[in-house]
Amino acid sequence: MALSTTVPQKKNIKRKAPRGFLKRAMKQQKPHLRLETNGDLLIHLNCLLFIHRLAEESRINASESKCRTIKKEHVVAAAKVILKKSRG
Amino acid sequence: MADSKSSDSEPTTRTLLRRVLDSAVPRTPLRPRSARTRSLSSQRKVTARRQSHGARAIGRWAHVQARGHLEEQTPRTLLKNILLTAPESSIVMPESVVMPVVQPSRRSTSGPQVVQPSRRESSRGSLELQLPELEPSRTLAPGLLASGRKKQKLRLSVFQQGVDQGLPLSQEPHGNADASSLTSTSLNLNFATPLQSQSVGRPGLARRPPTRRAVDMGAFLQDLRDTSMALVSPGDSHRTPIATLQKDAVLEDTQPFFPPLVGRSPSPEKPTQLLAGRAVEVKALAVGFPNTSSGISGEDGVEPLGDAVDEQAEERMEEGGLSVSEAKEATGTQGSAGVEESEGHTEVTEADGSAGAVEAKEPGGSSGDKDTSNRTASPQLASSGPKSLQARRLRQFLEPVPPRSTADLGTEPLQSLLARLPPRPRTAGRRPCQDPYKAGLNHYMKLFSFYAKMPMEKAALEMVEKCLDKYFQHLCNDLEVFAAHAGRKTVKPEDLELLMRRQGLVTDQVSLHVLVERYLPLEYRQLLIPCAFSGNSVFPPQ
Helix, strand or coil, rough: CCCCCCCHHHCCCCCCHHHHHHHHHHHHCCCCCCCCCCHHHHHHHHHHHHHHHHHHHHHHHHHCCCCCCEEEHHHHHHHHHHHCCCCC | CCHHHHHCCCCHHHHHHHHHHHHHHHHHCCCCCCCCCCCCHHHHHHHHHCCCCCCCCCCCCCCHHHHHHHCCHHHHHHHHHHHCCCCEEEEECCCCCCCCCCCCCCCCCCHHHHHHHHHHHHHHHHHHHCCCCCHHHHCCCHHHHCCCCCCCHHHHHHHHHHHHHHHHHHHHHCCHHHHHHHHHHHHHHHHHHHHHHHHCCCCCCCCCCCCCCCCCCHHHHHHHHHHHHHHHHCCCCCCCCCCHHHHHHHHHHHCCCCCCCCCCCCCCCCCCCCHHHHHHHHHHHHHHHHHHHCCCCCCCCCCHHHHHHHHHHHHHHCCCCCHHHHHHHHHHCCCCCHHHHHHHHHHHHHHHCCCHHHHHHHHHHHHHHHCCCHHHCCHHHHHHHHHHHHHHHHHCCCCCCCCCCCHHHHHHHHHHHHHHCCCCCCCCCCCHHHHHHHHHHHHHHCCCCCCCCEEECCCHHHHHHHHHHHHHHHHHHHHHHHHHHHCCCCCCCHHHHHHHHHHCCCCCCCCCCHHHHHCCCCHHHHHHHEEEECCCCCECCC
């Protein structure tokens, strides 16, 4: 996946939210905290949006440096910005 | 035969083929009685043309009879006949050839010897460009195919049989080393091609390699140990089961799960049953290796070994699952260098490679800790390299029990591992704990690559994973704060909305529902956005 030029959309992308994973991760991090029934869907949405922003930013960085691939430094720079934005 | 045919500008295939046949047919020596007696030269020309035909998958088995009725034949049979008669020229093989089977029916008893060489030559030549598999069959399996079978389907199996038989056969009548070697080589080569061509011809039959599930080493080794524990007999009589126990011990070192330390058992004889498996294996190793590996240890007697083994066992039990390396280091202090070496040797076999880095740590750790006098030999270091590597691996999975005597060695890799992994309550089964988390993250990483729409480097992906990790932690913290601010212990969607608002995702222009509609394409939307249904009901209920 990392080195493929195109991501075959139909194959890789599952549109389902990993609800079990999210719930378990939340439990592991904050065991005293409970999560409401459909709350993990919103968390999933949040993650999607975060990834979306991160990917956009990385892509912009990569194209600005005129690279055909996204490199680590692009991601790092993008992450700095986006994490700051997503601090809430 | 493209040139000739095209030049003729014949409309139909049939006429074309007939032409070819007419020109080409009579040449074959196998058909002395062929009605068409043409010159060899013409046949040669035709051969060349035929050769340019390309691969014909049709067997050349005798469809000779069909030749007689050329008028009634279909292009298919015409082609077949062409193939049958085609073999000419370009002799690669020497004279002594087994009669090619191609035209059994036609092959009358007229001087098969005479016929064979020329036939063979022709067959070889013509076959060169065509399917290679036909060649050896023709040349080598005279007896088999001489029965005049016309079936092409049997070709492969028959061919193989014929080849098998023909190989020894061919060597006799030929008496030519060249021929036999050639045929054998050609045969060897040709054996491969038919199968390949078959598979290429029918891609539908190709099977995908079965996806393999990773073996759960922990469970597997646990089972091994249980069985070995049951099997193990006390004392030194490990000669026979040494092999298996060695294996177990060696395997053991990589297994992630190890029972928590039980406490020291002072028994010199045998460790308690709890760690009996491991200790026994260690013992077996200790006992077996010095015996098996000669010349390694200078001072290995059975007694010091026994003591060392006991110490090892005790060490093991005490430290609860330390790797063999650690135990060995402990025993090193007691002076059984040979045992360590021997054990290390077995582990070397298992954990070969990637011991370099660990080796660097090893001497550092061990020198600080241990009696360095025991660790003099470089083979020891080399052997302990992989041991410590396994130790590292083990520590990854096990509870981080600080070894009392191997503090140096243990803490170094352990801390690095701890630093890498996110702080999470560790359970005994390290791998199942780690993998689902990463698997879940992988989902998001795939989404990342999808969103990015550009090829990415693997390092970049790992970076993304780290970011996701951090982000997730931030997320949980924020949600906790929000929920606590609202005096709740449960995170509700309002908290999420507030979070998104603060992140700038939800604005006055863009509401949460809009985002839900945009990014969650499934029935999640129905779950999240209250919608009015009939009967004055709203789902989800407000």
